[in-house]
Amino acid sequence: MSLFKLFKDDRANVDRIKKKTLKMILEASKSSYPEEFGAILRATKGIINELILLPGTIQGERSALFKLHMLPIDFTVVGTVHSHPSGGCYPSDADLDLFRRYGWVHIIVCRPYSMSNWAAYDATGEQRELKVVD
Numbered sequence: 001m002s003l004f005k006l007f008k009d010d011r012a013n014v015d016r017i018k019k020k021t022l023k024m025i026l027e028a029s030k031s032s033y034p035e036e037f038g039a040i041l042r043a044t045k046g047i048i049n050e051l052i053l054l055p056g057t058i059q060g061e062r063s064a065l066f067k068l069h070m071l072p073i074d075f076t077v078v079g080t081v082h083s084h085p086s087g088g089c090y091p092s093d094a095d096l097d098l099f100r101r102y103g104w105v106h107i108i109v110c111r112p113y114s115m116s117n118w119a120a121y122d123a124t125g126e127q128r129e130l131k132v133v134d
């Protein structure tokens with residue numbers, strides 16, 4: 001059971017992302033290529049609007065991306081984002097394990113990292129909608 005699920009709040013209802021933030025994710029994924037890019041998502045009033053970069057987690061194996069003990073516990077944190085330099089925008093088994101344990105909304109971006117090469121998932125790995133807003 002996720003630690004966060006012990007808290008009652010509205011972070012499960014995050015349903016939008018700022019276009020600026022999405023662009024930042026795609027740009028960072030491009031410049032990290034062929035390495036994977038990863039960050040934590042922050043939201044205010046249901047809108048994902050900020051990234052928190054985790055030092056030391058950006059390079060390397062997909063499964064080692066997010067070290068859970070390093071993840072911040074903070075009421076604006078809603079989930080994670082990472083890139084798939086090879087492969088589609090679908091969660092791997094390691095991703096699903098992470099999703100179950102941390103956060104409510106997770107974004108995966110894939111090549112060629114254009115505005116349509118991303119997908120959002122909930123804690124169970126089901127794809128969910130995120131509206132891009134200005």
Ligand SMILES: [Zn+2]
Pocket residue numbers: 062082083084090091092095108
């Ligand atoms: Zn992944």
